[in-house]
Amino acid sequence: MNLYDANHCPVNQFADSECISLEHGDGAGLTRQLIHQQIRSKFANPILDRLGDAASLPTVTGPLAMTTDSFVVSPLFFPGGDIGSLAITGTLNDLAVAGAQPLWVSLALIIEEGLPLREFERVMESIRQVTQQAGIMIVAGDTKVVPRGVTDKLFITTTALGTPLAGLGSDPRSIQPGDRILVTGSIAQHGMAIMAARDSLGIQADIRSDCGLLLPAVQALHAAQIPIRAMRDATRGGVAAVLHEWAAQAGVTLTIDHGQVPLNDATRGMCELLGLDPLMVANEGTMVVVVPDGWEAAALAALRDVPISRKATVIGQAHPRDIAPVTVIRSLGRDIPLDEPAGAGLPRIC
Amino acid sequence: MNLYDANHCPVNQFADSECISLEHGDGAGLTRQLIHQQIRSKFANPILDRLGDAASLPTVTGPLAMTTDSFVVSPLFFPGGDIGSLAITGTLNDLAVAGAQPLWVSLALIIEEGLPLREFERVMESIRQVTQQAGIMIVAGDTKVVPRGVTDKLFITTTALGTPLAGLGSDPRSIQPGDRILVTGSIAQHGMAIMAARDSLGIQADIRSDCGLLLPAVQALHAAQIPIRAMRDATRGGVAAVLHEWAAQAGVTLTIDHGQVPLNDATRGMCELLGLDPLMVANEGTMVVVVPDGWEAAALAALRDVPISRKATVIGQAHPRDIAPVTVIRSLGRDIPLDEPAGAGLPRIC
Numbered sequence: 001m002n003l004y005d006a007n008h009c010p011v012n013q014f015a016d017s018e019c020i021s022l023e024h025g026d027g028a029g030l031t032r033q034l035i036h037q038q039i040r041s042k043f044a045n046p047i048l049d050r051l052g053d054a055a056s057l058p059t060v061t062g063p064l065a066m067t068t069d070s071f072v073v074s075p076l077f078f079p080g081g082d083i084g085s086l087a088i089t090g091t092l093n094d095l096a097v098a099g100a101q102p103l104w105v106s107l108a109l110i111i112e113e114g115l116p117l118r119e120f121e122r123v124m125e126s127i128r129q130v131t132q133q134a135g136i137m138i139v140a141g142d143t144k145v146v147p148r149g150v151t152d153k154l155f156i157t158t159t160a161l162g163t164p165l166a167g168l169g170s171d172p173r174s175i176q177p178g179d180r181i182l183v184t185g186s187i188a189q190h191g192m193a194i195m196a197a198r199d200s201l202g203i204q205a206d207i208r209s210d211c212g213l214l215l216p217a218v219q220a221l222h223a224a225q226i227p228i229r230a231m232r233d234a235t236r237g238g239v240a241a242v243l244h245e246w247a248a249q250a251g252v253t254l255t256i257d258h259g260q261v262p263l264n265d266a267t268r269g270m271c272e273l274l275g276l277d278p279l280m281v282a283n284e285g286t287m288v289v290v291v292p293d294g295w296e297a298a299a300l301a302a303l304r305d306v307p308i309s310r311k312a313t314v315i316g317q318a319h320p321r322d323i324a325p326v327t328v329i330r331s332l333g334r335d336i337p338l339d340e341p342a343g344a345g346l347p348r349i350c
Numbered sequence: 351m352n353l354y355d356a357n358h359c360p361v362n363q364f365a366d367s368e369c370i371s372l373e374h375g376d377g378a379g380l381t382r383q384l385i386h387q388q389i390r391s392k393f394a395n396p397i398l399d400r401l402g403d404a405a406s407l408p409t410v411t412g413p414l415a416m417t418t419d420s421f422v423v424s425p426l427f428f429p430g431g432d433i434g435s436l437a438i439t440g441t442l443n444d445l446a447v448a449g450a451q452p453l454w455v456s457l458a459l460i461i462e463e464g465l466p467l468r469e470f471e472r473v474m475e476s477i478r479q480v481t482q483q484a485g486i487m488i489v490a491g492d493t494k495v496v497p498r499g500v501t502d503k504l505f506i507t508t509t510a511l512g513t514p515l516a517g518l519g520s521d522p523r524s525i526q527p528g529d530r531i532l533v534t535g536s537i538a539q540h541g542m543a544i545m546a547a548r549d550s551l552g553i554q555a556d557i558r559s560d561c562g563l564l565l566p567a568v569q570a571l572h573a574a575q576i577p578i579r580a581m582r583d584a585t586r587g588g589v590a591a592v593l594h595e596w597a598a599q600a601g602v603t604l605t606i607d608h609g610q611v612p613l614n615d616a617t618r619g620m621c622e623l624l625g626l627d628p629l630m631v632a633n634e635g636t637m638v639v640v641v642p643d644g645w646e647a648a649a650l651a652a653l654r655d656v657p658i659s660r661k662a663t664v665i666g667q668a669h670p671r672d673i674a675p676v677t678v679i680r681s682l683g684r685d686i687p688l689d690e691p692a693g694a695g696l697p698r699i700c
Contacts, residue, residue, distance in 0.1 A: 027586035028692045053582065054417035054448035056514070060410070067404035068456035068509055069492045072500070098404035106418035108507045110460075140509075142419045147697055150422070152500045157458045157507035159418055159490075164406070232403065236377035342378045347497055 020115045025145025035143060038121060039107075042128045043138040047104070055139040057104060060163060065100035067091055068159040074348040076119065076153055078197040080189070080209030081284070084123035087156040088130040089213050090284060090350060093233045095160050096215040097287055099168030099222075105131065106140035108157040113148045123154065134213055136160075165222050172230040172290075175250035179229055180296040181316040184217055184309035185210060185286040186262040187239055188278035192270045194349045203273070207266045212285030217309040221289070224302035229290040233283065235350060237341035240279040240326065242288045244340040247325035256316030256338075257329045279328070280341040282349050290318065370465045375495025385493060388471060389457075392478045393488040397454070405489040407454060410513060415450035417441055418509040424698040426469065426503055428547040430539070430559030431634070434473035437506040438480040439563050440634060440700060443583045445510050446565040447637055449518030449572075455481065456490035458507040463498045473504065484563055486510075515572050522580040525600035528643040529579055531666040532650065534567055534659035535560060535636040536612040537589055538628035542620045544699045555620045562635030567659035571639070574652035579640040583633065585700060587691035590629040590676065592638045594690040597675035606666030606688075607679045629678070630691040632699050640668065 023030040040048065047055050071087040081089075092102045107127070111120065131138055193209040214233055221228060232242045239261070243254045256279075263278055271278045285308060291299045296314050303312035324337030373380040390398065397405050421437040431439075442452045457477070461470065481488055543559040564583055571578060582592045589611070593604045606629075613628055621628045635658055641649045646664050653662035674687030 022697050023692075025697070026691075027591055028690060052448055053444040054415040054450055054510075054512070056448075057414040057416055059413050063409050064407040065404040066407055066454065066456060066490050066511070068458045068490045068507070070458040070460050070494045070505075070507060072460060072494050072496050074500075094403045098402055098406075100404055104416065106416060106509050108418045108420040108509075110420050110422060110505055140416050140418045142507075144420050144422050145697070146422050146502075150424075150502045150698070151505070152496075155420075155460055155501070155505065157418070157420060157492075157509075159456050159458075159507075159509035160404075161416070161511075162404070241377055340378060341376075342373075347372050347375070347495070348500070 014116050018117050020111050020113060020117060020120060020145055022113050022145050022147060025143060038124050039141060042124050045137040047137055047139040063164060065095055065098050065162045065164055067094040070155060070157040071350055072155050072348050073350055074152060075197050078209055079193050081211035082123055082126050083154060083156055084126040085130045086211055086284060086350060087158045088127055089211055091158040091160045092134055093214045095162040096218045097231045097233050100162035100164045102134060102136045102160050102162040104137055104139045104161045106159045107138050108142040110151055110155040111145045112151045112153050113145055115153050168222050170228040170231050172246040172249045175229045175246055175252055175290050175318050177252060177318050177320045178293040179290050179318040180293055180314050181254060181256060182289045182299060182312055183239060183315050184303055185311045186264050187283055187286055188267050188271060188281035190284040191281035191346055191349050192267050205266050205270050207270060210283055210285040212308050214285060214287055214308060216306045217303055220302040220306045221299060224298055226295055226299045226302060227292055231287060231289045233287045235282050235284060238280045238282055239288055240338055241341050243326045251321055253319045253322040253325060253327060254316060255319055255327045255335055260313055260315045262311045262313050364466050368467050370461050370463060370467060370470060370495055372463050372495050375493060388474050389491060392474055395487040397487055397489040413514060415445055415448050415512045415514055417444040420505060420507040421700055422505050422698050423700055424502060425547050428559055429543050431561035432473055432476050433504060433506055434476040435480045436561050436634060436700060437508045438477055439561055441508040441510045442484055443564045445512040446568045447581045447583050450512035450514045452484060452486045452510050452512040454487055454489045454511045456509045457488050458492040460501055460505040461495045462501045462503050463495055465503050518572050520578040520581050522596040522599040525579045525596055525602055525640050525668050527602060527668050527670045529640050529668040530643060530646040530664050531604060531606060532639045532662055533589060533665050534653055535661045536614050537633055537636055538617050538621060538631035540634040541631035541696055541699050542617050555616050557616050557620060560633055560635040562658050564635060564637055564658060566656045567653055570652040570656045571649060574648055576645055576649045576652060577642055581637060581639045583637045585632050585634060588630045588632055589638055590688055591691050593676045601671055603669045603672040603675060603677060604666060605669055605677045605685060610663055610665045612661045612663050
């Protein structure tokens, strides 16, 4: 049995009273009990505690940034994280790479009848830890329970609000030939950790998801006053998807040196085993950054001061548009076009 | 065959190209095509059009209200609405009864592989119509496609931001003996419309959901400067759930006159058939309002000027706490305690 697979509630393992039931979602007594014991007690704050139909947020002077994401990852638990930590970090990372400091998050849960309460608690606890680490408040929520078989265990939708950090607006269209491309850590770990955690593959690999908050890395770049052309967490489609999107927007060719891309041995091995290009595999705490030529050393120094981006590396450069939008210098020293990721390689990785 | 049941994609009815596939959710070409053709084109606005990692919202002076809801209704289409109109109205109604004018909404979609594109389009079009009617913008979104069987067709999570209307703060704890209880329309229609639309019941009933925007009714009360003790849309658990929550918060007994509660004949008939108390059945465009004694005529006049609340009626009054928190005057003229709704009567009604 795989340790990271969250099982349904077999009769012999959990009593009904130890599982989420439809009554937990009907708005009456058990719903209030679940919300009070598992959610309000963990996420208590002055805004959530009012428990009205809508959260009353304090006045913010200046513009706001808003982002939303649904998480349907399977299995719920994997080395390096779970659907809870992923739902918060994923959404906060979208704000971070947009140059915004997160303030508030809403949390909407769709739970399958029969989910063991112990697993639900574990997910809520991991959400609590990440929100505490990020210094943000959960201010609104919703809980729906659907009958067995209507959904798979637990889906989480998070929506975050934040305030833009002054001077951190980036625009991929501003990327120019000569600009340097950086990546903040070892790639492909999230996607491969999820694959390894799936029972059906029977793979034993020591790979942890990179699931983590990118805000400290963004703040470090901000504090060092690094001009940023483009910044993006390399989630679905990996580093390749980010580079393709930027190359199309800026009308340049982005060339990376395969040998410079940080990659753990275990991750490389598993990618080879499955015939996957690590450049196309999802990350959840690793971003790609483009800075003007000459700024790469300062950017690296700033990033390497922060745990989440300690392995930051320069991996390439922008050039005038050549035959292909994205190319990779592989072992023979020649530029090879890098395909755009296509097809449903790995469903339910986030 | 029930007209309102959204079918999966049987091989003979829709070609694969006419259905949502996993590739529509993998972040690459087909995802961009789906988002462009079905979402961006329908909801185009200056904020959404920027398509960054996070939406940049203009500066708002003053506090904000925020609310989130997941919608898992089955079937997707029912008389009077569909999951799309429901997801927008439900979330905006939460803002409205909190006394807030909606500004922006985010839209997160979890789609089952195989959902006919035609049905997806129909839901998006109905979202477009409601957002237009409400005068709000969709500013952020997310699209996930999960393999067949992992979810049931389509779940939608909406998160809304709005600004409080000055002077419209209500607090159920302020309810006092003598206060009047109003309802804004015929009750129990949403729950019964969903039940009738479920194939398995084989019921033919001419019942339409009351699914509709309550903001105009709230604005009418605001314009008429009606002091409001409490205001709530009577969703899960119906009018009974709202009254029970308020009675507990205010420490009073809320008594309603059964004969005064607006109820359509078809809805009454179906509730009798199923042995359900219409006071416990969900609504999606009907709210309960408590005003101080003496203000009920002005409140009714304001509400009846607006289509959504044209059938507004005084249904009861607050009293000092008696034996039961909520009582109903039934046909014999005596107060009978009204139970708090409990148990999963109707899963997946919203």
